[in-house]
Amino acid sequence: MQLKDQVALITGGGSGLGRAIAERFVEEGARVAILDRSQERIDEVVGALGDNVIGVAGDVREMADHKRAVAECVRAFGKLDTLVGNAGVWDYNQTLAGMADDAVSPAFDEMFSINVRGYLLAAKAALPELYKSRGNAIFTVSNAGFYPGGGGVLYTATKHAVVGMIKQLAHEWGPYIRVNGVAPGGIGGSNLAGLSALSQDGHRFSDIPFDELMPRLVPLEKAFYTQDYAGGYVFFANRRDNGPATGVVLNFDGGIGMRGFASPNMGAELAEKFGEF
Numbered sequence: 001m002q003l004k005d006q007v008a009l010i011t012g013g014g015s016g017l018g019r020a021i022a023e024r025f026v027e028e029g030a031r032v033a034i035l036d037r038s039q040e041r042i043d044e045v046v047g048a049l050g051d052n053v054i055g056v057a058g059d060v061r062e063m064a065d066h067k068r069a070v071a072e073c074v075r076a077f078g079k080l081d082t083l084v085g086n087a088g089v090w091d092y093n094q095t096l097a098g099m100a101d102d103a104v105s106p107a108f109d110e111m112f113s114i115n116v117r118g119y120l121l122a123a124k125a126a127l128p129e130l131y132k133s134r135g136n137a138i139f140t141v142s143n144a145g146f147y148p149g150g151g152g153v154l155y156t157a158t159k160h161a162v163v164g165m166i167k168q169l170a171h172e173w174g175p176y177i178r179v180n181g182v183a184p185g186g187i188g189g190s191n192l193a194g195l196s197a198l199s200q201d202g203h204r205f206s207d208i209p210f211d212e213l214m215p216r217l218v219p220l221e222k223a224f225y226t227q228d229y230a231g232g233y234v235f236f237a238n239r240r241d242n243g244p245a246t247g248v249v250l251n252f253d254g255g256i257g258m259r260g261f262a263s264p265n266m267g268a269e270l271a272e273k274f275g276e277f
């Protein structure tokens with residue numbers, strides 16, 4: 001029970017990674033509030049996890065919705081120890097060259113208002129309670145916060161911006177509040193949505209041949225799923241193991257950046273020398 005008596009607020013907790021974090025936090029003894037724009041998804045999570053979870057329907061682009069989520073969390077559970085900024089959208093690898101001229105500005109605004117402004121507003125709204133609890137904030141980054149090709153230029157730019165935001169807030173909020181990030185790689189079981197401004201409403205993350213694709217992309221040669229990533233958040237949220245960690249982003253992506261120029265079959269030498277398992 002690494003999070004016994006802790007209270008967390010998770011944006012985008014209705015689906016995918018955010019839902020898996022909520023489930024794992026409850027398993028570890030925490031009580032959790034989730035902020036999500038989908039009431040239907042909130043109802044599902046609250047139905048599955050019971051009294052340890054409350055849901056608030058709202059849009060991460062709105063300060064009032066974040067304030068309401070923080071207030072409802074404190075009303076229900078008495079405090080807030082950990083903010084998990086996580087709600088995000090993708091651009092389905094849309095290139096700049098392939099975008100219509102008049103789509104660039106609206107697509108930029110939609111992407112940055114959710115992926116970056118949504119985190120900043122969450123941070124601002126949660127700050128007084130995090131200060132009181134000497135708590136911490138954790139933001140979901142992505143491999144796209146470090147490397148190209150995990151999205152198009154808009155998504156990659158937002159995730160690089162989030163890395164900068166984490167470092168600056170760690171600088172501004174020490175010594176009272178730790179601020180860290182988790183940068184997952186591809187997440188199986190996600191419903192990551194595209195941009196309305198790029199007419200991507202019909203795009204489905206589940207249409208990507210994830211199980212077949214991921215093992216070819218990462219040195220660990222595996223596809224990872226929502227629940228595989230939740231432990232990274234438990235690490236940063238618990239009060240025992242990570243006292244010195246602030247301004248850190250955990251690359252938690254199957255080793256995407258470790259690929260280099262190596263051959264696709266990176267494990268062949270070890271398998272030949274020591275045998276297949």
Ligand SMILES: NC(=O)c1ccc[n+]([C@@H]2O[C@H](COP(=O)([O-])OP(=O)(O)OC[C@H]3O[C@@H](n4cnc5c(N)ncnc54)[C@H](O)[C@@H]3O)[C@@H](O)[C@H]2O)c1
Nearest residue numbers: 012014015016017037059060087088142186187190191192
């Ligand atoms: N899916 C991947 O492969 C992947 C990889 C790396 C990082 N990430 C990041 O993980 C995070 C979670 O994404 P996911 O893959 O679990 O996607 P998801 O769509 O399954 O979950 C995101 C949740 O955020 C909510 N949401 C989206 N926009 C919102 C808004 N404006 N206001 C309130 N709620 C909103 C959605 O309703 C959804 O429930 C995102 O920050 C994403 O960039 C995803």
